[in-house]
Amino acid sequence: MPNAHHYLFVLYFIDAKFRYPSEKYIRKTLKRNISGQASVHHGIALAFGRSYLTSHIPFRLNPFCATSAWSIDFGSGNICSFILIPPCSRIKIQGQTPSLHQLLHFNTLSDYQTSLAKKHRTYRLIMPLHSEIYTTDPANVEYILKTNFPNYGRGAHIEIMRDLFGDGIFAVDGEKWRHQRKLASYEFSTRVLREYSSAVFRDNATKLVAKVSTAAVANRAMDLQDLFMKSALDSIFKVGFGVELNALSGSDEFANRFTKAFDDSNFIVFRRYVDMFWKVKRFFNIGLEAALKRNVKIIDDFIFDLIRCKREQMENEKLVREKEDILSRFLMESKRDPENMNDRYLRDIILNFMIAGKDTSAGTLTWFFYMLHKHPLVQDKVVHEIRDATQAKDNICAEELSRLMTDDVLDRMHYLHAAITETLRLYPAVPTDGKMSVEDDVLPDGVEVKKGEGINYMAYAMGRMTYIWGEDAVEYRPERWLDEDGIFRPESPFKFTAFQAGPRICLGKEFAYRQMKIMAAVLLYLFKFRLVDETKEATYRTMFTLHMADGLHVYAFPRT
Incomplete structure (x- = not known):
């Protein structure tokens, strides 16, 4: 496992409408969470993550596979989280992209997916706990919808819906x-x-x-x-x-x-x-x-x-x-x-x-x-x-x-x-x-x-x-x-x-x-x-x- 200094802290803070909130709102949320619902070390990590994110870390990060800590703002239902991201810039994995990118491009998600598909007809989206494959190849589409239909069901999508x-x-x-x-x-x-x-x-x-x-x-x-x-x-x-x-x-x-x-x-x-x-x-x-x-x-x-x-x-x-x-x-x-x-x-x-x-x-x-x-x-x-x-x-x-x-x-x-x-x-x-x-x-x-x-x-x-x-x-x-x-x-x-x-x-x-x-x-x-x-x-x-x-x-x- 890499040493601690090999990791970056990134703030993952999203409100109910998937917007990044203001500094004032984050301080207010951290104060509420630290005093009641969340541990002190979560609050410190979140504060550090926010500071590091705004001053050092670009959003164009490579795939992450990380552990995360999180706390809940019970007043608004918002989620605060920090994610430990290993520095993957030295690892070139063609056709793979982090789920964080999809979140950042959520309002234009279909166009973002299209831009990726123009580079890779099939690519893999890396998430913290699992991965997803995306494809535009008609041969692949025919394979999953017809040729090998029994092997491709709704799976976890059923629970979401x-x-x-x-x-x-x-x-x-x-x-x-x-x-x-x-x-x-x-x-x-x-x-x-x-x-x-x-x-x-x-x-x-x-x-x-x-x-x-x-x-x-x-x-x-x-x-x-x-x-x-x-x-x-x-x-x-x-x-x-x-x-x-x-x-x-x-x-x-x-x-x-x-x-x-x-x-x-x-x-x-x-x-x-x-x-x-x-x-x-x-x-x-x-x-x-x-x-x-x-x-x-x-x-x-x-x-x-x-x-x-x-x-x-x-x-x-x-x-x-x-x-x-x-x-x-x-x-x-x-x-x-x-x-x-x-x-x-x-x-x-x-x-x-x-x-x-x-x-x-x-x-x-x-x-x-x-x-x-x-x-x-x-x-x-x-x-x-x-x-x-x-x-x-x-x-x-x-x-x-x-x-x-x-x-x-x-x-x-x-x-x-x-x-x-x-x-x-x-x-x-x-x-x-x-x-x-x-x-x-x-x-x-x-x-x-x-x-x-x-x-x-x-x-x-x-x-x-x-x-x-x-x-x-x-x-x-x-x-x-x-x-x-x-x-x-x-x-x-x-x-x-x-x-x-x-x-x-x-x-x-x-x-x-x-x-x-x-x-x-x-x-x-x-x-x-x-x-x-x-x-x-x-x-x-x-x-x-x-x-x-x-x-x-x-x-x-x-x-x-």
């Missing part, structure tokens, strides 16, 4: 996953659900037009992302659970509380991936973990009440097999297997359907409209195609236009489909997805994977790799998805991973495209949009799904 997602399809492996996959696969393939969902999407597109039209008449700015999120949530509640949530109208106070609790919980759970002390915070019920607990209770109360009401409704109406919404059909299944499909299990299924149905379509539409603003020629082509496909009259109303959006009409919109897909290539709904190795393995590119090691494929970074998409990889060019006749041409799902691939490929892919195309076609036919701030570049909020930070604020004008 369980408080929110429970035993839902996105958070489980094995028999629970197979059971839900089988049920969901059957439901999504039914003609009844397809026709019912299309009617819901068209109806909610009409409601969205009314909201946009009101703002346009008043020359009032609106947040398109917020409108898309609420409209998508209304759609998933109607299709999934047979109830009118009225999130878009904002008329239901309980629905508004539920929506905020769900979005905040999603954000908090994701932060667990970069907060090594989340279990400590959860144990003491402090900081973001305390907020998560409150939010999950709001979510549970809302969903359990929904299940109870739906069950009572079905008993009163004596509904039969042809009931259209997904929850009713799952409730009928639960009668055949009440022990396994209890209310808690149904709650988990519902929540997982929600994140799939809401965030993919709403987030993608937000980035899609932003990209159309940045590329007006693409927007002109999309609008021209919509007019040709629908053959609608110039003065058509929103309700009539929505009714024209049949499957046949949507199938003729190849350029719109390509433009949405190009948006997903650059701004995938899930920027990074992770698995865990069950046994030791070797990836196709020769990287060794240890049992229990995490492995992540980066959809956001993959969309920007020139070795995958060519020298124009970072350019928004829908034409790359069309053949010589202008017909949409799909790519390998291991190259374009927006909807996963292999046995876990997204069952709702076709539903998501249909919803997005209906919403986009109706809005673009009727309105032009202009950004409130033309100089502002859109950025994302780092979480499970790629939301646009601060929303997409626009003015709308009737298209003439």
